[in-house]
Amino acid sequence: MTSQSTTPTSLCIYCDGPGPFSDEHVISAGLGADDDRFLLGDMVCRRCNTDVFGCLEREVLRSSPIAVGRAFLQPHGRKRGKHTSVPGIQAQHKQMANASGYPDEVDFGPHAKPIVLPQIKMIGEKEFESSAASLDELRSFVKSLSSLLQGTQVICIRKWGLEHELRYEAITMLRSSKTFTLADGSSFQAKPPRGGLWLERSDEARTGDVTPAATIFKNLNGEIVLKTSSTRIEDALNFFACAVEQFSFDVQVTKDIENPIVSVGMTVTIGVVERVIAKIGINLLAYYLGRDYVTDPGFRQVKGSILTGSPRLGGHIVEDATITAILNAAPDNHHVFFLSKVNQPGGRAAIIMVAKLYGAAQSISLALDAPAPHLPFPVFFLVDYVNHEVKQRSLVEYAEYLLEMGSAGQ
Ligand SMILES: [Zn+2]
Known part of the structure; x- marks a missing residue:
């Protein structure tokens, strides 16, 4: 083994x-900045890059207000070999108002187009209601449901824990004489059993919605999910097994809903978005001014907050009219990152970053007392998130966008 001096x-x-080190994207690849010209090599260790930043970015990209903007506006996730993924939204509930008053379970396709999942809702002791994007889908859903519910047992799967440490509880429901009963004991597994029925609880904390006692639906992965609120699992299964038997396609009406009202509920860990934005700020400083610049003790506090979440970073929504006008001058489908300084005595400066991501802008202080930058400030970084291209612009270069916008408006 060759020894390398540290x-x-x-x-x-x-x-x-x-270390060991791994290449870190200056601006997160998942935000549409998968541009190999903007990488930090030998600056960020693999542990920070993968364990810390990877988790933070996953959460922001899949389950935060940014995820909603991303799904609406960005057609492709990061490139992974030949495959690109469509940005998705992970949320506790994704529902859409339905003419009956009982919200439909939906998911989002490309450009966040809501797709009504095939589903049956239990809305009274004997009443059910069904929805789907098409009659064919409903038919195929009912068929898979009837084969699932007419066996002698159904394995129900409940997810436990957070995303990186998930466990699956397998609960067996036995069926005899057309009635389901709960078998004794359940087991915990690292992987979900195949072909089971996924269990979810309705989020009852929300007000203003009518919640069905139970809904059974097929998600975009093809998994069948039973979502219950006020009813027991075995009662819901008995109900849906009956519903499937009695199902008559003649009475089902499906139609496209115009101007749907979509409700997306999700848990966002407070401060995660700010941590990711602040990390991009430190990366941009390291890229633009070099590694020595960001190893100044003036950045110690913000780096601690990025790595651990405490103390909490103060992000502020940008309301200043001038800054808003500057940000709005950027071309369509671009994020803007804008680093600026406020000079302090003794050759020091406070460093502030403004980030406009999918249209929403916020500012974060990166350092109150750092060395004055040795290269021109402010500096702009734009991300064309449709084409995964990052561009660096000086103030003079960026001003062109403002001029173009001014002349276009006349
Ligand atoms: Zn590290």
């Missing part, structure tokens, strides 16, 4: 650890 320049700019 000089101070080979320490991770975030945790001061010795």
